[in-house]
Amino acid sequence: MAALIGVITLQIVSRTLFTAVGWTEEVARFLLVWITFLASTLAFQRGRHIAVTFVVDALPARLAQLARIAAVLVALGFMLALVVIGYRYMQVQSFQRSASLRLSMTYVYAVIPISAAIMAWYALIDAIELIVKGPQAADTGSSTAEEPPP
Template identity: 40%
Template sequence: MIVLLQKVSNAVDWLITRLVFLLIIALIIVISLQIVSRIFFSAFSWTEELSRYLLVWSTFLGASMAYKRKSHIAVTFAADLLRGLAKTITRWIVNLLTVAFLAVAIYYSVKMISLQVFQVSPALGISMSHVYISLPLGFTAMFIHALSMMAEELFPGREVRS
């Protein structure tokens, strides 16, 4: 079960890494198009809005990449002073609180999407639910990574290399 959870976490991270790469490339292209169109023509009305939505998507998916790599900002001063069982218990409490927060975040972000279905973006004319779906996707990826990390701490030595 632990190996399966780690493999799923690694697969999700592999997919999201490539997706974020494509989103950032698209963001660069759209912003470059906006700059060129402002200089030589009249600006396209949709580029600013699309770049904003690409940034939202890359932010929430990129947050899961950072979480997987343990790159998020953390206040670890007190935890670093602990040793042995106290440190392990502290990490478990932090992980449990993280999983609980992510579960609540997933629930409410899905609810928010249902409220945004009929709201349409002004320039692109797409449903805002297409933009907001990045929230539960990012939170779900972080949730999977958090469960995998908890399993790694509970059963050390059974890690699957990414």
């Protein structure tokens, strides 16, 4: 985030006072993509993604636990598929170069399988906690979804 702020500041200052630095817009775009994907892993870990839980919340504890386990396993499967698809996409785009920096787009697209692997790890931890803790975990949520202490 600090790098993104620095690059955008450089872009504004260079456009206002000098000739615009051409690579700043491209770097800012790539940094924003990386920040978005990495922030999504943090949101996933803390349970901050959008979820409709009123049906699961209305179920008895044991059924709610099974529903949460099923949901986490579906998310885990999706993330594992995204790791594979993201890696393949990275390979397909490896010949492509960015316009101004001539940077291999592999580095830009690498965030897809990286963030998916991190989220898959968090989903695996959540699934294990739901299985080990039993119905209590369905009531309280997993420890990975808790906010850090202030």
